[in-house]
Amino acid sequence: MSAADRNLALRAARGDVGAFSSLVQEHSGLVYRMALRVLGARDAQDASQEVWIRVWRNIKSFRGDSAFTTWLYRITMNTCLSVRQKESRRGERQYSGEVPFLAEPPGGDADPEAATLNSERRVEIEAALEHVRAEHRAALVLRHMEGLSYAEIAEVLGVPDGTAKGWVSRGRAAMLLALSKENGHDGAGGAGP
Amino acid sequence: MMPTAEQERWEVLEKIGAYAAGELEGEEASEAERLIFERPDYRRLAESYARMLVMLDTFGSETVEVPEAVVNFALRRAYVSAFMRSAEVFVGALGRSYLDAFVYYLGLRPKPAREGYGGGI
Numbered sequence: 001m002s003a004a005d006r007n008l009a010l011r012a013a014r015g016d017v018g019a020f021s022s023l024v025q026e027h028s029g030l031v032y033r034m035a036l037r038v039l040g041a042r043d044a045q046d047a048s049q050e051v052w053i054r055v056w057r058n059i060k061s062f063r064g065d066s067a068f069t070t071w072l073y074r075i076t077m078n079t080c081l082s083v084r085q086k087e088s089r090r091g092e093r094q095y096s097g098e099v100p101f102l103a104e105p106p107g108g109d110a111d112p113e114a115a116t117l118n119s120e121r122r123v124e125i126e127a128a129l130e131h132v133r134a135e136h137r138a139a140l141v142l143r144h145m146e147g148l149s150y151a152e153i154a155e156v157l158g159v160p161d162g163t164a165k166g167w168v169s170r171g172r173a174a175m176l177l178a179l180s181k182e183n184g185h186d187g188a189g190g191a192g193p
Numbered sequence: 194m195m196p197t198a199e200q201e202r203w204e205v206l207e208k209i210g211a212y213a214a215g216e217l218e219g220e221e222a223s224e225a226e227r228l229i230f231e232r233p234d235y236r237r238l239a240e241s242y243a244r245m246l247v248m249l250d251t252f253g254s255e256t257v258e259v260p261e262a263v264v265n266f267a268l269r270r271a272y273v274s275a276f277m278r279s280a281e282v283f284v285g286a287l288g289r290s291y292l293d294a295f296v297y298y299l300g301l302r303p304k305p306a307r308e309g310y311g312g313g314i
Contacts, residue, residue, distance in 0.1 A: 015278060017268075024264055028259045028263055029256075032259040036257060045260055052267030056270065099206075099235065101237055102240075102244045104240075122252065125252050144249040169207045172207070172211075172242070173206045173210050176210065176242060176245050
């Protein structure tokens with residue numbers, strides 16, 4: 001898969017629109033999914049389109065040192081984070097000290113139905129993600145939704161491994177605080193600055 | 194700058210999160226286990242983290258349908274851009290040929306240097 005992507009990317013760099021089209025068909029899911037999780041439904045479509053414009057414009061700079069998907073993740077994240085910087089940010093929840101708590105799903109943790117999310121839970125997750133700082137959210141999404149390693153996250157976000165690890169850790173904590181608030185269990189104080 | 198007490202609270206919060214995610218080893222893992230064992234609220238915190246991580250994993254593995262407009266827009270832009278590039282190359286080459294012909298017509302082209310035959314000066 002990776003070698004095939006590399007081959008298509010090199011052909012696209014020489015102006016082969018057919019090869020570029022194959023890359024778009026193959027990876028549009030990845031780009032849209034990331035945009036959706038980092039930016040939300042309102043901005044995901046515009047950001048995805050912007051990502052593909054940037055990919056076409058910069059495909060000549062893809063040298064094949066890393067996997068095409070890593071390069072694509074990087075462009076997607078840069079685009080999403082630059083969209084976020086333009087907006088006024090919703091504040092991260094402050095931690096008042098009361099330990100956050102997330103209620104057990106109906107039927108308990110062992111309930112197989114708990115493995116699928118109902119629409120209410122999905123809305124809660126999306127709303128809670130809004131309260132996690134953009135870089136922390138990006139790192140959290142890459143780690144716990146996309147399953148990337150810390151080395152891969154560091155490469156995608158262009159930061160040292162330790163920073164990537166710190167951002168995931170802080171994102172995870174901020175997410176739980178926000179989620180427990182959304183869930184009606186207030187371990188979090190009011191919205192921060 | 195965050196006050197120290199709040200910083201410490203965040204540290205514990207993050208430490209238990211890292212433990213719940215299975216990212217701690219050795220001394221750090223034992224320290225987190227001690228906290229969880231000693232305080233019921235930290236045990237509930239670790240359970241909450243575990244629940245959240247399952248939710249995130251489930252959320253992350255859900256299939257997302259890409260709007261057709263995204264793919265169509267990207268391809269349309271690429272085709273237009275490739276066409277413009279080709280047109281630019283074609284028009285550039287055509288322009289150069291016309292210019293060459295015009296220069297030739299006006300007799301402005303410098304005569305090529307006379308070839309020598311190695312006969313000395």
